[in-house]
Each structure stands twice: as C-alpha cells, then as structure tokens.
Amino acid sequence: MSLSERAYRLLKKVPKGKVTTYKEMARALNTKAYRAIGQIMRHNPDAPHTPCHRCVASDGSIGGFSGQTKGKEISRKISMLKKEGVKFEGNRIKNFEKVLYRF
DNA sequence: TATTTGACCAAGA
DNA sequence: ATCTTGGCCAAAT
Structure with missing residues (x-):
C-alpha cells in the first residue's frame, strides 16, 4: 500500500489536543520520507475526518x-x-514537547 | 525511465 | 533570531 494511505491512517490516531510532526510520522511509518509526508498533506485528502x-x-x-x-x-x-x-506563542506551539503525540 | 516539485530538516553563517 | 544550503524521498508529470 502507498505511503499516503499509511500516513492518513496513522494521522487519524492523533488525539484532539495533541499534534504530530512530519518527521515523527515518517519515523512511525519506518521511512525517512518526512518531506513526502508534507506533499501528502498538501494534496489534501481532506476527506471529512483527516485531522x-x-x-x-x-x-x-x-x-x-x-x-x-x-x-x-x-x-x-x-x-x-x-x-x-x-x-501558541505567536506562530509557534507552546510547550511543544508536552503537546507532541508520540506513537 | 527521468525530471520536477514541495505543508521538511539540520547545520552553518 | 533569520536566512541559506544541501540533503531527503514519494508522487505526479
């Protein structure tokens, strides 16, 4: 299956109130394609329920x-x-370490 | 096949 | 703190 499908599935596991990063997702998916993850998000599967x-x-x-x-x-x-x-603090997340969801 | 394109990242200057 | 540079890799062209 494609990386994008796996990415979307993983993304749905991030709970409300927490966030993940492009790099983290790539790591969780066992790939180094963190840049490609960005491409995937951009294509916007948007489907109703992809956070x-x-x-x-x-x-x-x-x-x-x-x-x-x-x-x-x-x-x-x-x-x-x-x-x-x-x-937030301006355009950066506050307490980033604490808000980051780890898979 | 080959090239191009980013919602990226880490290290330097 | 801000900007550049080189490296990265899947998807689309």
Missing part, C-alpha cells in the same frame, strides 16, 4: 495548511488547534 491540521513542523511552527505556508489559511489552522486546547 491534517494536527501535523506541524518539527520546530513547533505550523508548517502549512490548505496549500499555503503563510497568510490566512495558516491562522485558520492555528485557531483550530487552539480550539482543541493547543496553546
């Missing part, structure tokens, strides 16, 4: 959302996470 907003960059910054890497879409992603209980 692609819970996947962020490894330094705690947002990464991208809905094809954009800055601007309105990004703030949208941030507010979604905020609503789920993730706190």
Whole structure:
C-alpha cells in the first residue's frame, strides 16, 4: 500500500489536543520520507475526518495548511488547534514537547 | 525511465 | 533570531 494511505491512517490516531510532526510520522511509518509526508498533506485528502491540521513542523511552527505556508489559511489552522486546547506563542506551539503525540 | 516539485530538516553563517 | 544550503524521498508529470 502507498505511503499516503499509511500516513492518513496513522494521522487519524492523533488525539484532539495533541499534534504530530512530519518527521515523527515518517519515523512511525519506518521511512525517512518526512518531506513526502508534507506533499501528502498538501494534496489534501481532506476527506471529512483527516485531522491534517494536527501535523506541524518539527520546530513547533505550523508548517502549512490548505496549500499555503503563510497568510490566512495558516491562522485558520492555528485557531483550530487552539480550539482543541493547543496553546501558541505567536506562530509557534507552546510547550511543544508536552503537546507532541508520540506513537 | 527521468525530471520536477514541495505543508521538511539540520547545520552553518 | 533569520536566512541559506544541501540533503531527503514519494508522487505526479
């Protein structure tokens, strides 16, 4: 099966209030293709129930959302996470280590 | 087959 | 803290 399918399946396991990173996902899937993971999220399977907003960059910054890497879409992603209980300091996640979900 | 393209990352300057 | 550089790898072209 394709990496994308595995990525989506894994992503659905991230609970509300926590996040994962592109790199973490790749690690959990036993591959080094963290960059490809980004491609996958971007293609936006969007399907109703794929929490692609819970996947962020490894330094705690947002990464991208809905094809954009800055601007309105990004703030949208941030507010979604905020609503789920993730706190922010500007465009970086606060207490990143504690909020990061480990598989 | 080969090339191009990123919602990436770590290390330098 | 911010920017560049080189390395990465699956998917789409």
